[in-house]
Amino acid sequence: MSTPAIQWYPGHIAKAERNLLEQLKKVDVVLEVRDCRIPLATNHPRAEQWIGNKGRVLVMNRVDMIPTEARHQWEDWLKSQNEAPCFTDGQHGKGVKSLVKLAQRAGSQVNERRKARGMLPRPVRAVMIGFPNVGKSALINRLLGKRVVESARKAGVTRSLRWVRISDQIELLDAPGVLPNILNDQDAAIKLAICDDIGQASYDHQRVAAAMVELLKDLQQGHVLHDRYQVDPADVTGETYVQMVSQQRYTGDSDRAANALLNDYRIGRLGSIALELPPVS
Ligand SMILES: Nc1nc2c(ncn2[C@@H]2O[C@H](COP(=O)(O)OP(=O)(O)OP(=O)(O)O)[C@@H](O)[C@H]2O)c(=O)[nH]1
Numbered sequence: 001m002s003t004p005a006i007q008w009y010p011g012h013i014a015k016a017e018r019n020l021l022e023q024l025k026k027v028d029v030v031l032e033v034r035d036c037r038i039p040l041a042t043n044h045p046r047a048e049q050w051i052g053n054k055g056r057v058l059v060m061n062r063v064d065m066i067p068t069e070a071r072h073q074w075e076d077w078l079k080s081q082n083e084a085p086c087f088t089d090g091q092h093g094k095g096v097k098s099l100v101k102l103a104q105r106a107g108s109q110v111n112e113r114r115k116a117r118g119m120l121p122r123p124v125r126a127v128m129i130g131f132p133n134v135g136k137s138a139l140i141n142r143l144l145g146k147r148v149v150e151s152a153r154k155a156g157v158t159r160s161l162r163w164v165r166i167s168d169q170i171e172l173l174d175a176p177g178v179l180p181n182i183l184n185d186q187d188a189a190i191k192l193a194i195c196d197d198i199g200q201a202s203y204d205h206q207r208v209a210a211a212m213v214e215l216l217k218d219l220q221q222g223h224v225l226h227d228r229y230q231v232d233p234a235d236v237t238g239e240t241y242v243q244m245v246s247q248q249r250y251t252g253d254s255d256r257a258a259n260a261l262l263n264d265y266r267i268g269r270l271g272s273i274a275l276e277l278p279p280v281s
Contacts (some may be wrong), residue, residue, distance in 0.1 A: 004106045005207040006189035006198065019055050021050070023173055026125060028107040029055040030100070031172075033130035033139065036062045037195050038089070038276045039074060041188040042131045050129065055106030059099060059128075061135040063087040070274035077278030090138030100143060104169055123171045131197045132177025140164060191215070191275055196266050201219050209258035210238030212265060215275060224270045225261075 007115045026028070030051045039060060043052075053168060058078070061070055071224030078085045086102050088095035114121060128136040143166050165171050178196065183189050192198040193208045195213070213233055216222055222233045225241070231248055245259035253271040264270050 005211065006183070006186065006193055006203045009118060014181060017046070017181070020129065020175050020178055023127060023175060025052055027054065027127045027173060028061055028110045028124050029057065029103050029126040031059050031103060031126055033059040033061050033134045035127055035131070035134045035137050035195055035197055036060045036066045036071070036074070037274055038188075038191045038197070040276050041185075041191040041195075042134055042197060042280075044129070044178070045130065046178075046185075048131065052261045053130045055103075055109070057099065057102045057106050057201075058083050058085045058261075059130075059139070060085045060087045061090050061139060063094065064089040064092065065268060065272050066274040067272050070277060072276075073278050088135075088139060090135035090142055091151065093142040096139060096142045099139070100166060100170060103172075108188075123165070123167075125171050125173070127173040127175055129175055130177060131179065131192065133195075133197045134177065136177065137174055140172060141175055143172065175253075193273065194262065194265060205258040205262060206242055207240075209242050209261040212261060213238035213241045216273070219273070219275070221270075221273055228270060 019041065032047050033050065034045075045059075059079075060074065066074075074088070075085065084102075086099045087094055088099060103126050104124055104274055107126065110124060129140065130136055142166060144181075156177040157249065163171055163173050177180075177197075183192075189198070189203075190208060190211045193203045194212045213225060214237070216225060217238075219234055225231070225233045229245050229248065231241065231244045236244065242257050246252050246254040250256040250260070263275070
């Protein structure tokens, strides 16, 4: 049997999850951040369990990276699932004001309970959770209007947990992205790798780039590859396509071709493309 394209390091993951669980005990509200390009693949299988009966806000980040039409489709579908998502663009700060309001509202019971017990109100404590690189730190920096936490293109940048005060009413914990211990769904894992939301897992860039080509073709987006590389993906496999691009542009270096393909998608050079759309009922 061939090795899967994506492999995990459960040791690291278990430690990150233990740390996060410890911090979760201290918070009133969880801001669950997903990547708009792949909201299903970035739905952490443990999120529901971690959140329990705390207040929750579903944050759909990277909204600038999908077409408006796809955003509307997700909005409608999530509403039909009784969700009230907050769409954000952590890079430019879009949607962060609504996020603060929603977080405060989700944590309002804390101070109602305190008041009933004759206690003074205190700031609502919230935490951002989500896969690596979905934009948690960028959102915190935007919420604060300055760069206080490290935010970078590389997944797994946030290593430690730290509290930041957003306002008199809300304190926020920046937590490192946490991957699931096991992800049996290789399709979801590949999407995470394409979007660079996979942190400490390791993967074969050429296989992931080939899978991205196949996925773009399935989504009727093969033309964006043709436009960018002047190589038509229509009648070839993803693997052959990476080889063809490598011959055309990188003197046969398939690794460079794979990295260029992935990078071009990640930085939006192929346009705004949603890799997942809501399930059709
Ligand atoms: N285009 C776009 N880029 C974003 C958005 N949010 C974050 N980014 C960029 O994505 C990269 C990763 O963002 P981070 O905020 O470091 O992600 P994180 O979730 O804190 O990552 P970890 O520390 O790995 O858990 C950075 O280069 C950000 O500038 C967004 O909404 N749109």
